[in-house]
Amino acid sequence: GAVVSQHPSWVICKSGTSVKIECRSLDFQATTMFWYRQFPKQSLMLMATSNEGSKATYEQGVEKDKFLINHASLTLSTLTVTSAHPEDSSFYICSARGGTNTEAFFGQGTRLTVV
Amino acid sequence: AQSVTQLGSHVSVSEGALVLLRCNYSSSVPPYLFWYVQYPNQGLQLLLKYTTGATLVKGINGFEAEFKKSETSFHLTKPSAHMSDAAEYFCAVSDRWQFYFGTGTSLTVIP
Numbered sequence: 288g289a290v291v292s293q294h295p296s297w298v299i300c301k302s303g304t305s306v307k308i309e310c311r312s313l314d315f316q317a318t319t320m321f322w323y324r325q326f327p328k329q330s331l332m333l334m335a336t337s338n339e340g341s342k343a344t345y346e347q348g349v350e351k352d353k354f355l356i357n358h359a360s361l362t363l364s365t366l367t368v369t370s371a372h373p374e375d376s377s378f379y380i381c382s383a384r385g386g387t388n389t390e391a392f393f394g395q396g397t398r399l400t401v402v
Numbered sequence: 403a404q405s406v407t408q409l410g411s412h413v414s415v416s417e418g419a420l421v422l423l424r425c426n427y428s429s430s431v432p433p434y435l436f437w438y439v440q441y442p443n444q445g446l447q448l449l450l451k452y453t454t455g456a457t458l459v460k461g462i463n464g465f466e467a468e469f470k471k472s473e474t475s476f477h478l479t480k481p482s483a484h485m486s487d488a489a490e491y492f493c494a495v496s497d498r499w500q501f502y503f504g505t506g507t508s509l510t511v512i513p
Contacts (some may be wrong), residue, residue, distance in 0.1 A: 378445070389434050390436065390496075396443065
């Protein structure tokens, strides 16, 4: 299957700093990328959906100014957590879908810890 | 609107026993249905999917699932559980735009 690479796999940052997470589709063009947040022992919560070259569509309750999503190319999307706080600590997962693909391919996830 | 219900947040089976993880869905369009597996601190890996055609779909690692439209179900089964099957399993439905996930079922395999 197609490969989606997410980087970094884990990051620790100080409260008030910003963190960028990258999601790359390695062998296909990702026309749509999804960003999820997952709390321990819970399901994936969709944060936003982005199409290449256009602004991301955020789910209700997700702060656009805090979670900046950029999908500038068909192989790369980034999620920047701005002014991170301890409550932003979580597992963030991206997924990507290309063209007429019926399935989405998932990155390995990023464990963010804000101290 | 689309939604997924996974009955049983925790399932325990003995090694070698049948695995049955339940998934019911609702969808306003003909659904695409998926089962994903997640190991600790990792992303999701596709086990199998149903889009069209044969309602019994086979996936990786010996898993299979049957799409039953009349029951709006897509239950996941495996004839004989292996220790390596212990993980979190998510059922998902897609309306071709977004994916909607169930709350997950944690599978424990008892030696």
